[in-house]
Amino acid sequence: MELNLHSEPNGFSEAHAKGKHVVIIDVLRASSTIVHACENGVERIIPVAQVEDATKLIPTLDRKKTLLGGEREGKKIEGFDLGNSPIEYARNVVKGKTLIFSTSNGTVAIAQSSPADEIVIGCFLNVSAVVKHVLAARPKKVAILCSGNLRQLSLEDFVCGGLMVRKLEESFRGKLTLNDAAVAASALAESMDDVGGVVRISSHGQVLAELGFADDLEFCSKIDKYDTVPIVADGRISTQGSNRR
Amino acid sequence: MELNLHSEPNGFSEAHAKGKHVVIIDVLRASSTIVHACENGVERIIPVAQVEDATKLIPTLDRKKTLLGGEREGKKIEGFDLGNSPIEYARNVVKGKTLIFSTSNGTVAIAQSSPADEIVIGCFLNVSAVVKHVLAARPKKVAILCSGNLRQLSLEDFVCGGLMVRKLEESFRGKLTLNDAAVAASALAESMDDVGGVVRISSHGQVLAELGFADDLEFCSKIDKYDTVPIVADGRISTQGSNRR
16 A cells, blocks of 8 residues: 655645555544534534635525634634634534534645545544544555645644554555654654644644634644544545544 | 745745745755755756757757766766766766756746745755754744655654754754744654655655665665755755855
């Protein structure tokens, strides 16, 4: 199996996604929020790049069953129901709802991955579930795409990707070919094994703490809290067809 | 001091270079060849992006005092005097000569760094000399730009950059602000301290070994072999003004 990790989406093109199973990681916070919302029974998530795309969608949907969520510069978008704090996406808020979701980094990575055989959403919350799900498909090629922050490597995404590489290395029975970024991330995940500390010292983690989201950092650092594996299909995210409990 | 590392040139724009001291790393093999050629007395190196740029320059220069060097896909360019193997650039070959030099990755990074306050060329061969040189300028902002390979992170460049971060951390007396990639590379350089092994397992190292350049890998893995710090100024590389012995 060929396993490539990409430290941020710049060098990742649609050609890199073609014929692959792609795991998209945005630990702070899009992936963590998506996984938590799916765990809490959200019916589907519609990721959109621009705020205008979200407001255009609203009249086509039942507003009572629809939530608008997302952030710009870490803060809730004006007029939206929810921000990008996973803790906001409680069961009584999201169950059975459609969530229109727009974030700075995560949606870009999803768009670039569109030609993939399958796209799943991963973070620390579901590391082992993602690995189990990917291996069950017996893919020939896997790409782990870290969303990064403002087109640069994000420590928390890179370490989370490295942890997935390590778990894939442990579980895969056969020849595994890693690219350099996968080798680097794997070694880093071994040496930086205090995930809570990694998230706190990351530049994005520090910005979020200053904005008052310290609780989110702790929440997003929990390894294997959930078995949920959100899947992106036809531009929608849901747990349909995944190994959700 | 602000210290940013960039794992490859994609996310690095001219805006990132402005007002900074930039260290360009291309361990395999452009940086290593440039450092070795400078150590061996080459008068100046003219980096060019395209082969055509090199052939256009030739009639404007004294051919007897000019060498054409470089590679495409690791191999010597047809009609050129030398490839990109540092070992070819011996003292009796390069001393007093002008070298027109074109490589796949390194010249891109040099072009993107042009607005910098200073650009120097680094690799394992001159890690400590580069750190000493950079610190002597008392810069406020330093960027370490890894050339990478085909727009992806290269293990050998990332670890070499991390080693420079570590040495800057040890030597700098004052507050040092690192970006996430610098934190990651520094931790990786600490955990992957067998540089020869890093270079051999890197994807580019493996390709070069298959092409018959295993000796180059060993050569490029030698830490602090030289004190030479090549400087890029007005599109030319030389040791003028550097702390060359």
